[in-house]
Amino acid sequence: MGALAAHNHRRPVIALVCALVLSVVGLLSARHLALNANLVDLLPQSFQSVQAIHTLEQRFGAQGWVVVVGEDGDPAQLQRFAEDLAPKLEALPGIRYVEITRPSSFFRSHALYFLSPEDLKEVEHRIDARLTWEKARANPLFVPLDDDPAPSLDFSDLEKKYGGNAVTRLSSHPSDYYLDPSARRVVVLAKPEVSSADLTFSTKIVEEVQGVLRQQDLSKYGPGFRTAITGSFQKKMDQQAQITRDVAVSSTVATVLVLLYLFLHFRGALAVGLVLAPVGAGLAWTYGLVAVAYGRVNLLTAFLGAILGGLGVEHGIHLLGRYLALRGEGRSSEGATRESFTHTGGAALVSALVAALTFFVLGTSQLTAFREFGVIAGVGMLVLVLAYVVVLPALLGLVSRWGWNPRPSSTETTEAPLGRVITHRRGLLTAVSALVVVGLLTQLPRVRFDYDISSLQDQRLDSFVLDRAVNQLIGYSQVPLVVLTHSREEEAAVVRELQERKRQRGESSTVDFVAALASLVPERQQEKQAILQDIGRLLEDVPEGRLTPEQRGRLEELRRQVRAKPFTEADLPSSVRQQFQGRGGPGTGFVLVYPSADQSNGQAMRRLAKEVRGVALPDGRTAVVAGEAMVQADIFDTVSREAPYILLGSTLMVLLAMWVTLGGLRSALLCLMPTVVSLFAVLGLMPLLRMEFNYLNILVIPVLIGTTVDAGVHLITRLASPGSDFVRVYSETGKAICGGLLTSAVGFGALLLADHPGLNSIGALANVGFGMNLLIMLVTFPALLLVLSERKRRHRAVPPRLRGEHLMGRGQGPHRPTPFH
Template identity: 90%
Template sequence: MEHAMGALAAHNHRRPVIALVCALLLSVMGLLAARHLSLNANLVNLLPQSFESVQAIHTLEERFGAQGWVVVVGEDGDPAQLQRFADDLAPKLEALPGIRYVEITRPSSFFRSHALYFLSPEDLKEVERRIDARLTWERQRANPLFVSLDDEPAPSLDFSDLEKKYAGGAVTRLSSHPSDYYLDPAARRVVLLAKPETSSADLTYSRQIVGEVQGVLRQQDLSKYGPGFHTEITGSFQKKMDQQSQITRDVAVSSTVATVLVLLYLLLHFRSVLAVGLVLAPVGAGLAWTYGLVGVAYGQVNLLTAFLGAILGGLGVEHGIHLLGRYLALRGEGRSSEEATRESFTHTGGAALVSALVAALTFFILGTSQLRAFREFGVIAGVGMLVLILAYVLVLPAVLGLVSHWGWVPRASSTEKVEAPLGRVITHRRGLLTLMSALIVAGLLTQLPRLRFDYDISSLQDQRLPSFVLDRVVNQLIGYSQVPLVVLTNSREEEAAVVRQIQARKQQRGADSTVDFVASLASLVPERQQEKQVILKDIGKLLKSVPENQLTPEQGQQLAELRGQVQARPFTEADLPDSVRQQFEGRDGPGTGFVLVYPSADQSDGKAMRRMAKEVRGVKLPDGQTAVVAGEAMVQADIVNMVAHEAPFILMGSTLTVLVAMWVTLGGLRTALLCLMPTAVSLFAVLGLMPLLHMEFNYLNILVIPVLIGTTVDAGVHLITRLASPRSDFVRVYSETGKAICGGLLTSAVGFGALLLADHPGLNSIGALANVGFGMNLLIMLVTFPALLLVLSERKRRHRAVSSRPRGEHLMDEGQGPQRPTPSP
């Protein structure tokens, strides 16, 4: 394979025009195929379509319509002005073609006035009994002829036990707020909830509907609601747009900065503009081919693959540093351009091919993940690594042949051999450096028990974006989540069964429950209302006898409210407020069944969403089938479960694949283990260093570990391959190869390091962890590993020397002295 690479490179060197024309045609085809690539940052698309949570989301969107809201927030106004703003704006928003309805008021007043209908007849009888007992006691005390023989205390009118019994139910939660508007007087803020027709996953529609809402707001004279009055928009649709814009901006900034840093480093490394072009030409061609394949295979990039250009660029430049560095060294020895090209691609190119194959296999192992972001990242990165090697074999020799034909000769400064002082230091202090490195790594390993995994979903969605921050404020104002889970049902009977089971589970778990409350349209209309109305009339008669002049103002207010509640008439679903009824109506109208489950936990808490998925899944319908639960919280739970399940297999699979691939390609298990040693040691050192740096794993940066396994082994391969060649001098090989290793790891770090500039926390954590890994590997490759190789080599030479001596000399070395020869007979 090495000779084939060398021969192909020499052929392209002799016929550069044919090779470059082929490369140019492939690049043009790749760019044309990639021109329509788009970014898809939708969380649902991270999972396969076969997953229950994904299919449930699609079913929900077909039956229920959009999940989530376009939320308009008016701020800095007096309560009266805020209410007037909501009343003025609501009909104008409802007039928009993409808005189903607008919600500006709570159902608090309705449910407070009908609250007693939600008590059981038995509890209503208990209320009547307590009131009657208290009135009897008061009448007795008011009778001057009555003489109490036992200082009996007044019968209690404390109904806290009944309040506790019904606390946490849908009606209690929906009627708990004193204001009928979604209004916070202290914060001078009011909220309007607009329900669109289509899901926020359709980014084009999201932009359109939010743009229409913004257009309506621009047409309003906001000054009439107060001098400082202004509006903001949040909700699912705005959050998706902001997240998409953030990632698009991060891609542009990170890619630009990575390109500039790589250019600067290559100029510093080679001190030649032409050399920089020689390295980047194959990288540019390889990226064009890779993204052309992405355009054909996927048509879009996701949260991770959007940054592969910068990452693959950094990894690809590493091959160029090794290949061109070796070419320049050979030219400095007086070799011809073609001979130097053949030799570079035969040996250094062989090592590059081995490292690319190993890295590609590691990425392909990552590509077995069911998490779409990981799978596409692994497949595209694996293919990209192989394509980049092909691009180097095709383009670099051709460009070298072309420029040498035009008379280019590398400057002496590019080909001169500069001895690295560190090489001499390692040679003389190899034992001390090996011992110190072993102690440092052992110390870092003691920190492994402190390593943690961050279950916060903010690694997938940036919770610091203004729309995300405002959305949490809106949730607090409303009092419950804007985006509940939805259990899909087909009848009122199924709705009732689901509500009963989830309420039972909530009660069973107590404080550990992740359910705030559960509601269906049927559960908001109590049963046995006629029977309860009779009891309420009897309570009303008792309340007429209450002496108001003996009550405190607070008790008088409670009495007035209670008298209004007992006069409430029975009601049906049609009598429910529009703001309630509309939430349970699907696209086909009120006949479609839905049960809404409102979470009590923060939906960015991955552990809590995992518990919630267990709590609400598995609910049985009357026909024995399992109810379908839909919502982004279910998707998040599946992502958590998948990462937890797949991570150990991917890590073990990556390590074994790298070992086997290197064993096969390098021809020996010992050599493969030796080349893998720096990667293994640096990874364990990084894991121990993470707690000291206050770094944690999350749902995205966990993929850095298999990536580091695949991308750092090439440094060991290059060093071992060069040292294994005949008549190699350690200091000379270390000086030349160490410079290339340093350059390769630094440019790889630049590719990932560009993510440090990303505002997205998950992508930022990938860049941070990758750079710690590359930095640790660089330190071990430049100091620890060479020192260890020298120690092992010295021991091997001593062992061979001792084994080759006569037996007497061997024993003298062991301090036993020579044995006398046995006299001949």
């Protein structure tokens, strides 16, 4: 590295032209990069849940709705708004159909057809027994011979028996519209043609719906009447807009903070430019490669610019800081460049290789977001080192030709007072640090994992909040799971099996109800109609004068129910038939499974997946279940399964890489020690700071392993140099370590400004990690090195005269031991 840097120093124009050409090519390639925040694309295409989603979209069309909500009107006005809006939305080319009414009244009037003939006979028997009892007591000549109670007309056992089926759930709401009078809210459901995963279509269809709403005269529905849009399509757009905004804000703030720190660190604008120019080139090259390899960025890789920028600046602080120190010692520009890149650059290369290997371990994850983050970050770390080797020496060579000489203030190393304190209080500091770490380790059992999916989707967005309110109004989930079938026989088998599983699990079941088109048309209707007619004749003889108003109302409803005629699929309300109609028309085979559990609860989605998967079809095949809940469950299972292996693999890869590059296991363990100790300390701090792991910030741990180890490499490499003095090395390297960790923290800390809670949690946890590592690197680790050095000298039993000469080092005093001497 020293030879290559010296070569570029002598021929700066060639190096800079090559760097500029590559940067232009990279920027041109990256200009079309788009953000993909689709949850389904977090998993590879090989997963069955992902393949099932694509099959579902081909056969069934879009999942979810564009939901228009009208608010602040009385029930009549709300109903009129829904009736006026529905045909206009249905006329839009991207809308398949619009739903404004519930099937409640239809299923209530035909409810008795869904009882078995045996249960209908039981109903008839109970009514007949009660009528006989009542008639007997109405006879003035009747003398009761006992005090037996009246035969019960309690049908709660039958209600409980049929309470969990689709018909009961679909008929439970009293209103025929999706309307809540108390909340003064009505809902209009528009079903688009294409999935919400197609962001271009989502944007287009939502804008068209907004255009229709703008054309409406809302004043005729009452003063203060207003509308809002939610549903899957609006939620996807809002999430995409939020992340795009977060990227812009976080990257801008990170850049400003890095610029400010670099100016304070080097106290010169030219030095700031010398550090940032290689970072800019490296990022342009990296994102050019990203554009070629992936063509888009995901939820995590969108923020890699800020993160890699912070990590890359760390190399520049070490390299330029060492260069300035050597110039202060009288070295020529080329000599200082060669020396800086030979030793400090070598340490930077080692740390970059170690970080890259750690990221590449993360790149073995099946989770697409983690894999792409690992690969891009790993490649980016190596590209940034290459950019520094190419660009920084060339710039130094160019400005030195123009007569630039560093100011004395930038080349002088001020002795850090903390170095003297550590030298004289090394034992005490080591002991106190050990006690603090042991105390934090006692908190490890309290570390928790947050299974809330809000780490992947911000549930606080207005459209998400309104969507939950709409679900409550409707009474069940807007986005059911879909079991893909090919015949009525398969539909019936799936419905029977899932209903049986729900019955067995009882209250622990995560299924609300199961519906198929065939299951909504009961069998043996002619036989049941005959029984209903018999019940109807009995009801005509009920003495209404002895009934309460409430009982008379129930009697009238029961009379209407027994008069209901048999029906076929064609007689079902259109709002029901449409939900089972795929792109191939009706009867293409779908069973809808409505979850009872909150779909933002990761643990509940994992239980739901176990409950609905593995249903055997009549031919022995396993039914395929499609839906985002299945994708979510696979994401959660993948993270839970892979996390221990990734963490272990990252640690072993770092240790092995440093063992090979540093040439000894002892040096590798010493360099890794601050990282390991700081990680355990962070884990202990998390419960105290009320922080939890989630599905996104869990990746911070391998990232910290790879990015904090370089501080130990730089410190030990400098201390191992012949004739090094602890206080001087600590003052120079400690300043660079502090700057490097701070700029790395700035890259991740920019995520603290993100509105997205998952990205925000990444920034928070990463900064706690960098802060703890900084404290250990500046205090605990140097004190421990001095203690180990002292024990080693005592073990060797060096004669007093030679020990005194050894401790004098370079004449800096008798109490400045150097660990590697």
